[in-house]
Amino acid sequence: MTLIWAGFLLGCAFGVAARLGRFCLTRGLSEYHAGREAPALGAFALAMAVALLTTQALAWRGIVDMSTAQVVRTQFSAGGVLIGGMLFGTGMTLARSCGARALVLLAGGNLRALVTLLCLGLAAQATLTGVLAPARQWAQSLGTISLSHATLPQWLQTLGVPSGGASFGIAIALALPLLHFSLRRSARRGNAPGLLCAAAIGALVAAGWWMTATMNEDPFEPAPLTSLSFIGPVAEGLLYLQLSVGRELSLGPAIVAGTLTGAFVAALISRSARWEGFDNPARLAASALGGCLMGFGGVLAVGCSVGQGLSGFSSLALASAPACIGIVVGALITLQVQSIFLPGPIQTGFTRI
Numbered sequence: 228m229t230l231i232w233a234g235f236l237l238g239c240a241f242g243v244a245a246r247l248g249r250f251c252l253t254r255g256l257s258e259y260h261a262g263r264e265a266p267a268l269g270a271f272a273l274a275m276a277v278a279l280l281t282t283q284a285l286a287w288r289g290i291v292d293m294s295t296a297q298v299v300r301t302q303f304s305a306g307g308v309l310i311g312g313m314l315f316g317t318g319m320t321l322a323r324s325c326g327a328r329a330l331v332l333l334a335g336g337n338l339r340a341l342v343t344l345l346c347l348g349l350a351a352q353a354t355l356t357g358v359l360a361p362a363r364q365w366a367q368s369l370g371t372i373s374l375s376h377a378t379l380p381q382w383l384q385t386l387g388v389p390s391g392g393a394s395f396g397i398a399i400a401l402a403l404p405l406l407h408f409s410l411r412r413s414a415r416r417g418n419a420p421g422l423l424c425a426a427a428i429g430a431l432v433a434a435g436w437w438m439t440a441t442m443n444e445d446p447f448e449p450a451p452l453t454s455l456s457f458i459g460p461v462a463e464g465l466l467y468l469q470l471s472v473g474r475e476l477s478l479g480p481a482i483v484a485g486t487l488t489g490a491f492v493a494a495l496i497s498r499s500a501r502w503e504g505f506d507n508p509a510r511l512a513a514s515a516l517g518g519c520l521m522g523f524g525g526v527l528a529v530g531c532s533v534g535q536g537l538s539g540f541s542s543l544a545l546a547s548a549p550a551c552i553g554i555v556v557g558a559l560i561t562l563q564v565q566s567i568f569l570p571g572p573i574q575t576g577f578t579r580i
Contacts, residue, residue, distance in 0.1 A: 229442075234481035249421060253552075255271050269418065273422055276409065284433075305372050306366070307527050313524070316518075317560070321520065346522065450478065497553050
């Protein structure tokens with residue numbers, strides 16, 4: 228099996244699990260902010276714990292070398308990554324879905340998600356190589372730091388902790404509170420399917436690392452070590468649709484296509500597929516603006532709620548910390564602002580995600 232087909236199947240599995248489990252960080256944070264039980268947030272915490280444990284188990288066994296992962300960097304712009312994460316969190320709150328969730332919703336007939344994805348892909352490509360590149364370069368000059376060690380286990384090794392114990396020990400220490408939160412009564416009640424799907428998504432993150440580490444088709448130019456992420460792949464996928472002649476399909480767009488396919492099949496099986504549109508112009512504006520902010524912010528943060536919140540977190544990369552913090556802080560600030568100043572049309576239709 229080629230890496231492209233493996234990526235497509237990985238995306239299919241993610242799409243099925245995300246659709247059937249209604250996997251969504253945005254919904255979880257919205258529930259938490261409203262003071263409700265937030266089972267979706269518990270499910271996301273479980274996915275984080277499973278992704279962390281399974282990924283670090285692969286690293287401990289020597290199957291993958293996480294120090295070579297794309298998200299692992301010794302030099303990065305802490306300010307730019309934090310700002311990017313906050314912009315992404317703001318965007319996913321306005322759009323009521325992150326990039327991954329928008330793909331899953333689109334597969335079931337949600338046209339609001341289509342607008343979000345088109346704006347996300349356009350903004351991400353403009354940030355990478357277009358008119359927004361100067362703004363990206365300026366933001367990436369803010370708070371640039373250089374580290375002697377790129378991951379938390381590597382840093383612990385300098386304190387005398389053995390390499391195997393550093394990786395798996397810190398993984399267990401971080402996973403335990405996540406598991407406790409996700410399996411509490413408030414998060415567990417009536418959410419068994421969601422927790423099962425979330426655990427599967429966490430395992431799929433490790434599967435992505437394993438896949439790109441072991442299925443190198445070109446020994447002279449091996450595929451970079453990566454896993455589930457959706458900002459760059461969505462932008463690249465849209466570009467491939469327009470300029471496919473003479474271009475080879477890469478792993479990212481294959482995962483995106485698989486996610487759409489898997490979510491579509493799951494929507495048909497669960498009989499949840501139906502056409503959905505906009506209730507008012509304010510909802511259209513929020514979806515478009517949210518997509519643009521996610522595209523620009525996701526490039527700055529070098530990932531999304533899945534690419535950094537799950538894949539980046541599972542690598543224990545220090546550069547992922549400001550991105551994850553920024554996404555949560557940006558989302559919660561936006562939710563608070565909406566609840567105070569925008570209780571009307573911009574909120575219409577936000578209850579169901």
